Amino acid sequence: MDVHGLAPAETARLTRRVTYYSVGVAAVLVAAKLVVWLLSGSVALLASMADSALDLLASAGTFVAVRYAIHPPDAEHRFGHGKAEAFASLVQAGLVFASAALIGRQAIADLVHPHAVEDSLWAIFVMVLSTALTGLLIAAQTRVLRRAASVAVSGDRAHYAADLASNLVALVGIAAAAWLGVARLDPIAALIVAAILLWGAVNVFRQSSAQLMDRELPESERAEIVRLMTEDPRLIDVHQLRTRASGPYVHMQMHVDLDPELTLEAAHQVIVAAEKRVLAAFPAADIIIHADPLGRAEPHGGAFAEAPAAEA
Known part of the structure; x- marks a missing residue:
């Protein structure tokens, strides 16, 4: 369970x-x-x-x-x-x-x-x-x-x-x-x-x-998060998924690829629906989702920058 x-x-x-x-x-x-x-x-x-x-x-x-x-x-x-x-x-x-x-x-x-x-x-x-x-x-x-x-x-x-x-x-x-x-x-x-x-x-x-030390959740739970997020075909991919447990809570953050032709309102609706699916399975979760237009997003920088596509 x-x-x-x-x-x-x-x-x-x-x-x-x-x-x-x-x-x-x-x-x-x-x-x-x-x-x-x-x-x-x-x-x-x-x-x-x-x-x-x-x-x-x-x-x-x-x-x-x-x-x-x-x-x-x-x-x-x-x-x-x-x-x-x-x-x-x-x-x-x-x-x-x-x-x-x-x-x-x-x-x-x-x-x-x-x-x-x-x-x-x-x-x-x-x-x-x-x-x-x-x-x-x-x-x-x-x-x-x-x-x-x-x-x-x-x-x-x-x-x-x-x-x-x-x-x-x-x-x-x-x-x-x-x-x-x-x-x-x-x-x-x-x-x-x-x-x-x-x-x-x-x-x-x-x-x-x-x-x-913020160890990641088990791989089976990470796979379930990705599966729930991508049930809607308009949400194409999940990357930069990071998870950690904190007592009874679970913190997760991720980047998702969306159809770049979606309006801002439609993209928001897709992400909210995906978040609700994850919360149904992980009700104690705190979720942060960053939306990327597929094929048009710049690599993200900072201390935990994404690896170049050839190395990913």
């Missing part, structure tokens, strides 16, 4: 609701893991609790970002506030890196000086609870992302997907350390958790930086 096919208001409704879930799940897990870590002393559980605490901070940032990103353009932000989502996602990546570093440091110390895991049943219980709640949250986030574009929610989901894997690893480590009597299995599990988190952080960073 085209994730840019929802109106901004519907995208805002979906993303706001799922961020409530995210903050709630993180708060419950931090409280539960804190209590059981104090009882058990498990370093794998401590690692998971530290990660959940950073999850809570990251989810709170996402909670704020998706609400700010949907604000309409103003005098100081003519292209809207959508990139707030990418900034929030970038902060998430930094928090995950910090979490992985702290977990790795504590795990190495515990490998050097291992200790037994106490109250293992409680530790196992809270990890099962954490795994179940995280899985439900990821499912909810996935449903939202199938319908709406949100780099902040996508980053949050990637973060929690890494958490889900780390929870499973920590659960195995705690159970093995408690039931097999091998204390070092607990910090080894924590090191695996740290590695998983580092990998998740890299993926979140890639996604957020792509939006901050």
Whole structure:
């Protein structure tokens, strides 16, 4: 499904609701893991609790970002506030890196000086609870992302997907350390958790930086834009198409070739009709169209000048 096919208001409704879930799940897990870590002393559980605490901070940032990103353009932000989502996602990546570093440091110390895991049943219980709640949250986030574009929610989901894997690893480590009597299995599990988190952080960073660097929309969406624009045979060609995403919004600009014999009024009607076709498929789009008379237009200059026809 085209994730840019929802109106901004519907995208805002979906993303706001799922961020409530995210903050709630993180708060419950931090409280539960804190209590059981104090009882058990498990370093794998401590690692998971530290990660959940950073999850809570990251989810709170996402909670704020998706609400700010949907604000309409103003005098100081003519292209809207959508990139707030990418900034929030970038902060998430930094928090995950910090979490992985702290977990790795504590795990190495515990490998050097291992200790037994106490109250293992409680530790196992809270990890099962954490795994179940995280899985439900990821499912909810996935449903939202199938319908709406949100780099902040996508980053949050990637973060929690890494958490889900780390929870499973920590659960195995705690159970093995408690039931097999091998204390070092607990910090080894924590090191695996740290590695998983580092990998998740890299993926979140890639996604957020792509939006901050104005990466083009996928080729399938660009092709759809061209197809919609050229449904009217009087609009002959589309060139210099540039697209970028900004949170829930999509910005696109293009040059189009028109029959040079069209009157100004007729050319205007053709372009307005084409714009409406694109908006029907991309309701959150901001569209700029420059009309060229076919065969009579001068090459456009400026910082992003068109290449000469022989090189195009």
